[in-house]
Amino acid sequence: MRVLVSGGAGYIGSHTVIRLVEAGHDVVVVDDFSNAKPTVVGRLEALTGTSVPVHSFDLTDVDKTEHLFANETIDAVIHFAGFKAVGESVAKPLDYYQNNLDSTFSLLRAMRRHDVRTLVFSSSATVYGAEPRLPMTEDLPTSATNPYGWTKVMIEQVLTDVAASDDRLRIAALRYFNPVGAHVSGDIGEDPSGIPNNLMPFVAQVAVGRREKLSVFGDDYDTPDGTGVRDYIHVDDLAAGHVAALDRISAGTTPMSIWNLGTGQGVSVLEVIKAFERASGRPIPYEIAPRRAGDIAASYADPSRANSELGWYATKTIDDMCADTWRWQSKNPNGYPDA
Ligand code: UD1
Numbered sequence: 001m002r003v004l005v006s007g008g009a010g011y012i013g014s015h016t017v018i019r020l021v022e023a024g025h026d027v028v029v030v031d032d033f034s035n036a037k038p039t040v041v042g043r044l045e046a047l048t049g050t051s052v053p054v055h056s057f058d059l060t061d062v063d064k065t066e067h068l069f070a071n072e073t074i075d076a077v078i079h080f081a082g083f084k085a086v087g088e089s090v091a092k093p094l095d096y097y098q099n100n101l102d103s104t105f106s107l108l109r110a111m112r113r114h115d116v117r118t119l120v121f122s123s124s125a126t127v128y129g130a131e132p133r134l135p136m137t138e139d140l141p142t143s144a145t146n147p148y149g150w151t152k153v154m155i156e157q158v159l160t161d162v163a164a165s166d167d168r169l170r171i172a173a174l175r176y177f178n179p180v181g182a183h184v185s186g187d188i189g190e191d192p193s194g195i196p197n198n199l200m201p202f203v204a205q206v207a208v209g210r211r212e213k214l215s216v217f218g219d220d221y222d223t224p225d226g227t228g229v230r231d232y233i234h235v236d237d238l239a240a241g242h243v244a245a246l247d248r249i250s251a252g253t254t255p256m257s258i259w260n261l262g263t264g265q266g267v268s269v270l271e272v273i274k275a276f277e278r279a280s281g282r283p284i285p286y287e288i289a290p291r292r293a294g295d296i297a298a299s300y301a302d303p304s305r306a307n308s309e310l311g312w313y314a315t316k317t318i319d320d321m322c323a324d325t326w327r328w329q330s331k332n333p334n335g336y337p338d339a
Helices: 011-022 039-048 062-071 086-091 093-113 147-165 199-207 235-251 269-280 304-310 318-331
Strands: 002-006 026-030 076-079 118-124 170-176 178-180 214-217 232-234 256-261 286-289
Touching: 002 011, 011 026, 011 039, 011 076, 011 235, 062 093, 076 093, 076 235, 086 093, 086 147, 093 118, 093 147, 118 147, 118 235, 147 170, 147 256, 170 235, 178 199, 178 235, 199 214, 199 269, 199 318, 214 269, 232 235, 232 318, 235 256, 235 304, 256 304, 269 318
Parallel strands: 002 026, 002 076, 076 118, 118 170, 170 256, 178 232, 214 286
Antiparallel strands: none
């Protein structure tokens, strides 16, 4: 298939591009580079040995999106593009609703006009809301605690309704748990702008000396060691999950599917610190800080639906995730170069 990857220059998108090419698909990327560096494209081409066509524009631009679909052969779409910072979404809710929803509407309309019926959407375990039952199964009710999370809930609803209106559509929403790690080459990885919001990139920047110490947000949760528990999943396993979902929906008959992509294993903040110290051979200084507003104690998937329906399993351990993150961070201490 020739797959349009929106946000294909971003963290999860770029790893998925590699997996798609390895699986024999052709790839076209659309990215506005608002949160990605153009230098990622050359690295993708070097790693895959193919040229990766890139269209650089914002998908909320309906005319440019239409022009893209009119001029490229596209068999399927994987839609990663979107704003994703929780704190920023609280400060700028309109920007988040407008960007994340309008880009999806624009894509869906172009897909309809050009008879593209297959779509995989980048959703999040954040749709399970503030007090989820554990482990999280796909049939739990959805809600959110911030505008970013609501955009994921809303887009899933839009996709469910659109799929119900046309039984030729093949749509999947993939609910990611906590993506971490990097390509095994150390040439592609997560490069957050500014101070990282998420745990693993922050730990990696402490290890490489860019930040002095980690703040552990709370050690009084109802978890085995008191720190927050999450289901960290290697980004390469996650990328493989997209290829499996794409293959499955395009061969199937169901208009709308939802799959959790996680390992099913909970790992605490202190366990991540220890694993990263093992992988890097460096100490990770940390201090216990107050809880972060909006955090839940524990989050982990029941991945059995994806296991049985996609034949997909997360294969990599927390030690693999830390080793690959460290390879990326130590080879690229300041992330991707600007040019
Ligand atoms: C966060 C978002 C979630 C989003 C996901 C995307 C919040 C509240 N949630 O998930 O909506 O889908 O990122 O990747 O922002 N931690 C520290 N110190 C730090 C950073 C994090 O102790 O400097 C802890 C957190 O309290 C948590 C764990 O590490 O227990 C993981 O945090 P993080 O990587 O930010 O992921 P989530 O909060 O699960």
